[in-house]
Amino acid sequence: MYELLRQACDTARAAGCSFADARYLEIDEQTLASRDHALAHNNESRDRGIGVRVLYRGAWGFASAPGYEPAAVDGAVALALDIARASAYAPRADGVGWADEAPWQAEFHSDYARDPFALPLAEKADLLLAANEVMLHNPAVKRAQGYLAFRRVRRWYVNSEGSELHSDVTSSSAMLWAVAVGDSDFQQRSWQAPSVTRGFEAFDRAQFVAEAERIAAEAEEKLTAALAPEGTFDIVTDSENLSLTIHESVGHATELDRVMGYEVSMAGGSFVDRDKLDRFRYGSEQVTLMADNTLRHGLATHGFDDDGVPGQRWPIVEDGILRGYSTGREFAHYIDQQRSRGSCRADHWSSIPIVRIPNLFLMPGKQPLSPDELIGDIEHGLYFEGMDSFSIDQWRLNFQFGGNAVWEIRNGRKTRMLKAALYQSSTPDFWNACDATCDERFWRAHGVTNCGKGDPMQVAQMTHGAAPTRFRGIRICRGRD
Amino acid sequence: MERQQAQDFIGDILELPRAGELQVLLEGQQRLGTRFSGCAISQNALRQQVRLTLSARLEQKKTSLTLNSIDDREQIAQAIERAFATCRHLPDDEELMPAPGEVIAQAEHTRRGAAEAISIDTAGRWVAQACAAGAAADIDLAGLLATGNNFTAYGDSAGGFAHERHDRVDYHVTASGDTGSGWAEHQGIEISRDSLMTATRRAIDKCLAAQSPRVFEPRATTVVLEPQAVGDLLAMTAWYGLDQRARDEGRSAFSRFDQRLGRLSLYSDPAHPAFPARNFSNDGEAVGRGTWLDHGELQQLITSRYWARQQDLPAKPWPTNLVLDGDGTPLEELIGDVDDGILVTRFWYIRATDPGTLGFTGMTRDGTFRIEQGRVTHPVVDMRWNESVLNLLQNVSGSGTPVATGERFPLVMPPLRVERFNFSSLSQSPPSIG
Numbered sequence A: 001m002y003e004l005l006r007q008a009c010d011t012a013r014a015a016g017c018s019f020a021d022a023r024y025l026e027i028d029e030q031t032l033a034s035r036d037h038a039l040a041h042n043n044e045s046r047d048r049g050i051g052v053r054v055l056y057r058g059a060w061g062f063a064s065a066p067g068y069e070p071a072a073v074d075g076a077v078a079l080a081l082d083i084a085r086a087s088a089y090a091p092r093a094d095g096v097g098w099a100d101e102a103p104w105q106a107e108f109h110s111d112y113a114r115d116p117f118a119l120p121l122a123e124k125a126d127l128l129l130a131a132n133e134v135m136l137h138n139p140a141v142k143r144a145q146g147y148l149a150f151r152r153v154r155r156w157y158v159n160s161e162g163s164e165l166h167s168d169v170t171s172s173s174a175m176l177w178a179v180a181v182g183d184s185d186f187q188q189r190s191w192q193a194p195s196v197t198r199g200f201e202a203f204d205r206a207q208f209v210a211e212a213e214r215i216a217a218e219a220e221e222k223l224t225a226a227l228a229p230e231g232t233f234d235i236v237t238d239s240e241n242l243s244l245t246i247h248e249s250v251g252h253a254t255e256l257d258r259v260m261g262y263e264v265s266m267a268g269g270s271f272v273d274r275d276k277l278d279r280f281r282y283g284s285e286q287v288t289l290m291a292d293n294t295l296r297h298g299l300a301t302h303g304f305d306d307d308g309v310p311g312q313r314w315p316i317v318e319d320g321i322l323r324g325y326s327t328g329r330e331f332a333h334y335i336d337q338q339r340s341r342g343s344c345r346a347d348h349w350s351s352i353p354i355v356r357i358p359n360l361f362l363m364p365g366k367q368p369l370s371p372d373e374l375i376g377d378i379e380h381g382l383y384f385e386g387m388d389s390f391s392i393d394q395w396r397l398n399f400q401f402g403g404n405a406v407w408e409i410r411n412g413r414k415t416r417m418l419k420a421a422l423y424q425s426s427t428p429d430f431w432n433a434c435d436a437t438c439d440e441r442f443w444r445a446h447g448v449t450n451c452g453k454g455d456p457m458q459v460a461q462m463t464h465g466a467a468p469t470r471f472r473g474i475r476i477c478r479g480r481d
Numbered sequence B: 001m002e003r004q005q006a007q008d009f010i011g012d013i014l015e016l017p018r019a020g021e022l023q024v025l026l027e028g029q030q031r032l033g034t035r036f037s038g039c040a041i042s043q044n045a046l047r048q049q050v051r052l053t054l055s056a057r058l059e060q061k062k063t064s065l066t067l068n069s070i071d072d073r074e075q076i077a078q079a080i081e082r083a084f085a086t087c088r089h090l091p092d093d094e095e096l097m098p099a100p101g102e103v104i105a106q107a108e109h110t111r112r113g114a115a116e117a118i119s120i121d122t123a124g125r126w127v128a129q130a131c132a133a134g135a136a137a138d139i140d141l142a143g144l145l146a147t148g149n150n151f152t153a154y155g156d157s158a159g160g161f162a163h164e165r166h167d168r169v170d171y172h173v174t175a176s177g178d179t180g181s182g183w184a185e186h187q188g189i190e191i192s193r194d195s196l197m198t199a200t201r202r203a204i205d206k207c208l209a210a211q212s213p214r215v216f217e218p219r220a221t222t223v224v225l226e227p228q229a230v231g232d233l234l235a236m237t238a239w240y241g242l243d244q245r246a247r248d249e250g251r252s253a254f255s256r257f258d259q260r261l262g263r264l265s266l267y268s269d270p271a272h273p274a275f276p277a278r279n280f281s282n283d284g285e286a287v288g289r290g291t292w293l294d295h296g297e298l299q300q301l302i303t304s305r306y307w308a309r310q311q312d313l314p315a316k317p318w319p320t321n322l323v324l325d326g327d328g329t330p331l332e333e334l335i336g337d338v339d340d341g342i343l344v345t346r347f348w349y350i351r352a353t354d355p356g357t358l359g360f361t362g363m364t365r366d367g368t369f370r371i372e373q374g375r376v377t378h379p380v381v382d383m384r385w386n387e388s389v390l391n392l393l394q395n396v397s398g399s400g401t402p403v404a405t406g407e408r409f410p411l412v413m414p415p416l417r418v419e420r421f422n423f424s425s426l427s428q429s430p431p432s433i434g
C-alpha cells in the first residue's frame, strides 16, 4: 500500500522539497440516531483519499484528492507544490523549524472484541431503542433520543525521511438524552457512554437501560428543582464534568501552536506563554495532569501522529507546576526541545495536521479518599455531574461551566437537585483552589468526540479522566434570572 | 458539476434496480484555504471532495449510504442493493415522509463571480499583501482567506430534481498588538483585492485603538453590538428556539412565551443579495423565504413535513441563511446616542446557559470599547456576559444596516444598540503571543 505514497514523496524531493509526507486513509463510519420509538437515522459511509504535504523553500503546501489512483496522487503532488510556491509570497521570517525524527516502520492496531461493523443492525438499533423505551416509560419524558457512532480509520503514512507507518483504529461512542416537560418548564438530562477505541463490547445493554431509567427520573426531578444560589461555594466535580474543564482550561491552553499565535484568529491564543514553563504554578500541589497518547483505548491513541512521531506520555502539570506543552514537529523548537511530543493530527485525508490535545487526565489522589469523604468536608456547596454549558475566553482564562445535573451539598451530604447552576472562574485561580481528588478506585475516563480547532475547522477526539475532585471558594452564578 | 451533467448522472443512478424509493444527493466541494499568522502564510491547503448519499426507503423504513467515489457504477449498484436490504431490518418510523418529488428551478442569481477567478497564486499574492500591511504597522496579523466553488445536486425516484452551484468566500483577519487586538471580516460569494485590504486595514485600525485597555466593572449597561456579535448570538438562538414542533410540545423557550420581541423582523431568504444561500434542502425540499419574527411578532417556526401534516400547517424547512432587518441608522449615530456604554466588535464562545429562557453566555473579543457621551473614548478589557435573547430583543433601542457575516452559516445582520445588557465577569488584558 505504500508504493504510491513513496512515489509522491520521491517526486516532491526531486522537485526540491526539504520535506514531504503523504497519507492514504480509508474511513468507514456508521451513525445511528433514535427518536422515541423509531430509528430516525442510520447512515454508513465509506470515504477514501490521499493528502500530500510538502515543505518547499520554507513554505508549506498541501493538496488532497479522493481515492488512491496514480494520476490523483501525481496531481496532488503537483498542486501541493504550486500551493507551496504561493505560500512563499509570505514566508516566515525565521523559517519553519522542523524537529528531527527517526524513520519508523511500524504498525498499530487498536484492539476490539466485537467488530461493530460486522454486527447485525438489529443489535445496534436495539441498544438505543431499549433505552428510549425505558426513558419514555417515565410520563414526564416527552422526547427520548439516542446516538451511536462507530468509526474505523485505516491509515498508511510515508514521509521523505523513510518512515512507513500503518494504523488501524476502531472507535465507538454513544449518548442518550431525555427531555422532560412540565407545566412551567422543560429540562434535558443526558448520559454519555464510554467513548473509546474499542468495539461494540464497550457497550452493555443492561447499563444503557439502567442509565436511561436514571436520566429519565433526573430529567423529571430537574423540572421542579430550585434555582441555584449565587455566591461563593465549595464545589465537587464528577469525572465527566471535570474532564471537559481539563479539556478547555488545560488541554487547549497548553497547545504550543496556540501559544505561538498560529490559531489566534479563530480558536484564540493562550495565557500559558513559554516563560511559564517549569515556573508557573498552574494549580495546587494536588494537581498533576498527564498527557498520554499511549493510553490503552484512548481516543488519541493512534500509535503515531500525522507528523510520523510515535505516541508518548509526558506531564503537562506536575504537583501544580507547568511542565510541558502539546507539540508537533513544527513547534518543538519554540521550547528548545529536540523532539516533538507526537501530538499533531489531521481529522481527514483532506485536512492539514495541526497540534491537538492529547489524551489528558488528572491523576487520582495518592491517599485513600472516597467521594463521600470528599463531600463530607463541605458545609454548604454544590456537586456538578456531567457536561452542559461551557464557555471560555480566547486566552483560556475566564471560564464558566455548568453541569448536566447539579446537587446542593448541605452539612457534608448531597441533598436536593438545583437548576441553572454555573461555576465561573479563571484557570489558575480554579486549579489552585483544588484541595483534594479521590483515589484511583473512583477515577473514570471520558472521551471528547467533538473538539473543534483549526480554520477551516477540524474535529478531533481525545480521552480525559479524573476522579471526583473538590475546589474551594468558587463563584457560582446562574443561567436564569 | 453543471446542472445537465448532474441530472444525467443522477438519472442513471435512478435507473439502477431498486426495491423502493430512492433519494440521491451529490455534493461537490473545492476549497482553497490560505491561512496566515505572524504576518506569514502558515497553512495553505486545497480540498477537493465529492460525496454521494443514497437514501433508500421501503414504506416506513429508511436508511442511507454515503460514498466518496462516483465513478464505479458497480459499487453504486451494490450500495443501493445493500441499503434496501438494510431497510428490511429496521423498525417502522411513523414520521417518515415520502420523497418530495419536487423539481426546483435553478436559482435566478448566479454565484459565479470573482470567487471562481481566485487562483492559488492570486490567493498567495493577496494574503502576502495583507501580511505586508501588518508588518509595516508592526502588528501581528493572523487569519484565513478561503475560496470555495461547490455544487449540490438532488434527485429522487418520485421525479424530484434540484441543482445549484454555490461559491463562497470567507476572509477574516485578527490584528494583535502588545495589549489588544482588532478583527474584521469579509463574507459572501465574492471578494476583490480592494475589499480584502479594506477589511485588513479595519482590523489594524481597530487593533491600534484597542491598546492599553482599562477595566470596566462588569454590570448591566447599554451596548452597541457590531454585526458579527449580533449574528453569532442569533444563529445560536435559531438552533435552540426556532423549531415549531418543540414549541408545540413544550420543549422550547417559545412554548410559554408570546410577548412581542421588539420591532425587528427575523427571516430567511436564499435569494437575499447580501448573502445568497442554498435554495433546497438535502431532502429535496425547496427552501423559500421564511419569516420567523415579523416586526417582533412570533410567526410559524421551522416545521418539518411530518409536523406540518400532523398540525395542518404549511411545511417550513430549515433555513439556509438568516437575516435580521434594521432601521439603517449609521453606526456613529447608534453610538452617538449612548451616554455610557460599551461598543462590542465580536462575540466568542457563545453557549446556552438556559434553553428555557434562551439564556446564553459568551465573551467579547478583539476590540471592545467604552462609549461616553456619545463618543468612543477608550478600549476596555474583555468581559463575559450572561443574557437572555428574549430580554435582548425586547431591549433593542436602535439598529443599523444589515451586512453579510457568519463564517459557517450565512447571516445578514445589522449592528444593534441594546439597553441593559448584562456583563457578568472580567477577563484579563491579553497576554502577549509566545
Ligand SMILES: [Zn+2]
Pocket (backbone or CB within 6 Å): A247, A252, A450, A451, A452
Ligand atoms: Zn476542544
